[in-house]
Amino acid sequence: MAKEYLGEFEELVLTMVAALQEDAYGAAISEEIETRLKREVNLSAVHVTLYRLEDKGYIKSSMGGGTNERGGRRKRIFTITSAGMAMLRALKESRIELWKLVPQLKMF
Amino acid sequence: MNNHNYDKIQTPRSLRLLKWFCPPHLYEEIEGDLIQKFNREARAFGDNKAKRRLLWNVIRFFRPGILLRNKFSNHQIHSSMLKNHFQFSLRMLSRNKAFAMVSVFGLSISIAACILVAEYARFELSYDKFFPKHKDIYRLQHNRFVNGELLYKKAMSFPEVAMALKEYFPEVEQVARLFPVSLNIEPVFTATLKSGEKKSFSEPNSYSADSTFCKIFDLDFIYGNPASALRGSNDIIISRSTALRYFGRLDVVGEVLKGTGGDVTISGVFNDLPANSHLKFDILVSWWNVYEDRHRFTWDGFYNFIQLKEGSDVQQVSQRLQTFAQSYMGEYYKGQPNTYSQFQLQPLEGIHLDSHLDGEMRANGNRNIVNTLLIVAAFMIVIAIINQVNLNTSRSLARIKEVGVRKTIGSTKTQLSMQFLMESLLLSFTAASIGLLLAWVFHPWFNTLFDLHISLVLIDQPIFWVVMITLVVAVAIISGFYPAFMLTRFKVYEALKGLSVGERKSRFQKVLVTTQFTISLVLIIATYTLFKQITFMKSNDLGFGIEQKLVVKILPGIGEESDTLFNHKVMAIKSELLTNSLCKASTISSSIPGRKNEWRGSTRLAGTNGDVVIRAGLERVDEDFLDAFDLTLVAGRNYASSQNNGNSIIVNEEATKQLGFHSPQEAIGKKVAIMMGDREIIGVVKSFHIAGLQEAVSPSMFITGAGYMKFLTISLTVGNIPDQISQVEKIWKTHFPDKPFQYFFLDEFFNRQYQADVLMGKSIGMFSGIAIMIACLGLFSLSVYTIHKKTKEIGIKKILGASVAGITSELCGNFMIPLTLSALVGIPVSYYLVTWWLAQYAYRIDITFFLFLMPLCLLLAIGLTTIIFQSVKAAGKNPVESLRYE
Numbered sequence: 001m002a003k004e005y006l007g008e009f010e011e012l013v014l015t016m017v018a019a020l021q022e023d024a025y026g027a028a029i030s031e032e033i034e035t036r037l038k039r040e041v042n043l044s045a046v047h048v049t050l051y052r053l054e055d056k057g058y059i060k061s062s063m064g065g066g067t068n069e070r071g072g073r074r075k076r077i078f079t080i081t082s083a084g085m086a087m088l089r090a091l092k093e094s095r096i097e098l099w100k101l102v103p104q105l106k107m108f
Numbered sequence: 109m110n111n112h113n114y115d116k117i118q119t120p121r122s123l124r125l126l127k128w129f130c131p132p133h134l135y136e137e138i139e140g141d142l143i144q145k146f147n148r149e150a151r152a153f154g155d156n157k158a159k160r161r162l163l164w165n166v167i168r169f170f171r172p173g174i175l176l177r178n179k180f181s182n183h184q185i186h187s188s189m190l191k192n193h194f195q196f197s198l199r200m201l202s203r204n205k206a207f208a209m210v211s212v213f214g215l216s217i218s219i220a221a222c223i224l225v226a227e228y229a230r231f232e233l234s235y236d237k238f239f240p241k242h243k244d245i246y247r248l249q250h251n252r253f254v255n256g257e258l259l260y261k262k263a264m265s266f267p268e269v270a271m272a273l274k275e276y277f278p279e280v281e282q283v284a285r286l287f288p289v290s291l292n293i294e295p296v297f298t299a300t301l302k303s304g305e306k307k308s309f310s311e312p313n314s315y316s317a318d319s320t321f322c323k324i325f326d327l328d329f330i331y332g333n334p335a336s337a338l339r340g341s342n343d344i345i346i347s348r349s350t351a352l353r354y355f356g357r358l359d360v361v362g363e364v365l366k367g368t369g370g371d372v373t374i375s376g377v378f379n380d381l382p383a384n385s386h387l388k389f390d391i392l393v394s395w396w397n398v399y400e401d402r403h404r405f406t407w408d409g410f411y412n413f414i415q416l417k418e419g420s421d422v423q424q425v426s427q428r429l430q431t432f433a434q435s436y437m438g439e440y441y442k443g444q445p446n447t448y449s450q451f452q453l454q455p456l457e458g459i460h461l462d463s464h465l466d467g468e469m470r471a472n473g474n475r476n477i478v479n480t481l482l483i484v485a486a487f488m489i490v491i492a493i494i495n496q497v498n499l500n501t502s503r504s505l506a507r508i509k510e511v512g513v514r515k516t517i518g519s520t521k522t523q524l525s526m527q528f529l530m531e532s533l534l535l536s537f538t539a540a541s542i543g544l545l546l547a548w549v550f551h552p553w554f555n556t557l558f559d560l561h562i563s564l565v566l567i568d569q570p571i572f573w574v575v576m577i578t579l580v581v582a583v584a585i586i587s588g589f590y591p592a593f594m595l596t597r598f599k600v601y602e603a604l605k606g607l608s609v610g611e612r613k614s615r616f617q618k619v620l621v622t623t624q625f626t627i628s629l630v631l632i633i634a635t636y637t638l639f640k641q642i643t644f645m646k647s648n649d650l651g652f653g654i655e656q657k658l659v660v661k662i663l664p665g666i667g668e669e670s671d672t673l674f675n676h677k678v679m680a681i682k683s684e685l686l687t688n689s690l691c692k693a694s695t696i697s698s699s700i701p702g703r704k705n706e707w708r709g710s711t712r713l714a715g716t717n718g719d720v721v722i723r724a725g726l727e728r729v730d731e732d733f734l735d736a737f738d739l740t741l742v743a744g745r746n747y748a749s750s751q752n753n754g755n756s757i758i759v760n761e762e763a764t765k766q767l768g769f770h771s772p773q774e775a776i777g778k779k780v781a782i783m784m785g786d787r788e789i790i791g792v793v794k795s796f797h798i799a800g801l802q803e804a805v806s807p808s809m810f811i812t813g814a815g816y817m818k819f820l821t822i823s824l825t826v827g828n829i830p831d832q833i834s835q836v837e838k839i840w841k842t843h844f845p846d847k848p849f850q851y852f853f854l855d856e857f858f859n860r861q862y863q864a865d866v867l868m869g870k871s872i873g874m875f876s877g878i879a880i881m882i883a884c885l886g887l888f889s890l891s892v893y894t895i896h897k898k899t900k901e902i903g904i905k906k907i908l909g910a911s912v913a914g915i916t917s918e919l920c921g922n923f924m925i926p927l928t929l930s931a932l933v934g935i936p937v938s939y940y941l942v943t944w945w946l947a948q949y950a951y952r953i954d955i956t957f958f959l960f961l962m963p964l965c966l967l968l969a970i971g972l973t974t975i976i977f978q979s980v981k982a983a984g985k986n987p988v989e990s991l992r993y994e
Contacts, residue, residue, distance in 0.1 A: 027145055044169040044171060044174065045168075063137075
């Protein structure tokens, strides 16, 4: 149904979802990316990517609790599915294979 | 807990903006994230910057990835749902067959009628437009004035004007004349076939034409060359049907026909002129001089056609035409200083509908009638639509519960609307298809009934289909509006409980029915008036006897001169007829009452110098004329015989009035000056309508003597008509073995004058009938609804002791209001309409109160019958059942 590969940003967001586990929601993911990768990320881009990933079946979502900071609004928490996990694994494998070919990036 | 920042922006504009475009199911989380971000940024950068960034973030959310997640993709009408809607609609309609049939019936008839009327209008408006140069072709109209007053307007003009125009006006491209050969002579042509057989026919549609005629009017030539066809002095071109009639084939160029005045050679064969042309000729002979005598130069008996160069300024030309007329006619009006002529250019395309002058080629149509019919058809559709709305609305009340149930199960408003719209769409589509079918099936009958020649050509135009589809959809939406959009708003609880609909709805319905009734009332009054007017015109005392008059044409044909031998033969026939029991009286004359386009000349009292000039028709008759047509003398005496009346003349009463005599008696013995000299008035006949009731009586004069006589009229005794005709024919044949026996009946001939009006009357009558029927259906549905609503009330009243009659009359009382209202509005409107329509008739019926009362009573009667029927049914119901209705 979907393409067999993900865009760069999609891959990034998917990884963050897998990483953050119970804290994987729009604002959090956006903040994490900003702090860790030092790049400007717009909240709307993250949201849209999350929905797209959900459409593709790599993640699923459910409504979580609300906090005061959010003015009482609940969060939508995303979790990775097995398909998503498989995709991440595949991605990791292929990346490493490719990097191995580059002499300067020798891991060992 | 640091909410203070958020508290400051309780309803931020940004978030309201977000709410507007954000999909509802994602709204909460997005808003939450934005608020969280805002709070953190407010701590980091301060409130203002945070607010700006909030706004920016919201704007960034305005992107396809978010927008397209809005549920309007849910409004997508999934095809499977459509199918379900459709199936359900079918089931609904088949369960309520009566309702479905009634709805479809009303609408389809209106549509069929509209289509037919549209075709008729298109046909009438298309006259003469198939000529390629039609935009630049004009006919010269001649208006003659005497003493400053308009004497007449004629479609014909002088023979040499056109040529002069070509010389003086650079805008004129080409001119051509047409002269009706059959005016004074009966053209009969004989063809000799190869087999030796001779075929002769009389050709009343023969005209003499300039060779340039074919340059202006492109006739569709099958054989022969249009450019040279009428150059030779003995050339003749004939139509396809004519060629077939004589020769049985079409390649007849070069063949010779023996005709009036000599032999002519066929130089061309053209395809018959189509029905939508005001020109109607089968034969064109090349031009010959009818007017060699100079004194005929001022005879305006010729059709002059002018083709202007493309792009010429017609207004300009028309203005200069006036000055031209004065100089051109100057020389010939020297002897008559009080007379002058005006010329006018009539555009070709306007002739059929707008031109009603003297000397028209044939009776023209009437633009008023076309317009009126179009309006009537439009009204019909309006009534049918109103009816649909009413019916739909009433019926849908029964489905409130259905709406409730559906909503409970989970149907959305849109789906419900779709359902109802689908039903009305199905209905209107079916009605339109049936309407089309009806139009197609019935149009031949329509043609015969109204003597028309229309065919369903509009179907070929794409615009027709566009209009049809728009109409179908519009009708569906309008009639389905109430159920689709109002009904679906019901809250589930109210719907299931069956709470009644608000008062507003029934008032709306009342308005609709009132409108229907007003329109119906106007239509009934119009029909009734028309009917009375036509009956009046037909049966009014025309002043002469119209029944049982057999008229035989006696114009001399080929090789025949109106000489003594010919005349003797005719007289012999007349005497023989007089001895026969079938003949009460018989007369030979130059004209018969009812012929509109008769020659009229200016006449004045002898000895005066043109002070009192009247326009009087002149006819040649014999001593039996008055007798044969049942005319009465009011003064003086009749001719004793047809001879030796060279100094005498009989005039009609109108002539004496216009000549200034105070009584017919006074006129006896006075002299009038006519073309042939002065004559003494020996008798005055009571005025009769020589040209039908649409015109006022005009002065007429009657002389005897030699000249072209055209008709032998026989006043028949009552008897077997076909029998009588064959007897007359036998007598005819003994004297004129080779001359075709052509006859007609005076009353039929006369009625044809009213053809357009009869058509109008019949069609309006038909449409009114349909409109009334539809309006009654509307009333019916309204009464069903109201009574249904009041069932409980009726039940209780019955228990308390009310009678069926009492309840019925109370229910009827309810409807008096709409009916009264429609009367109040309808009567003034129709009064205005009727006055306007009748104004065009010189003789008309009076507009009496009765004219309006009768239709009103009719409408009331129909309305009440419908209501009473329903009321009685409801009032008679067992109260137990009424009250059980929960």
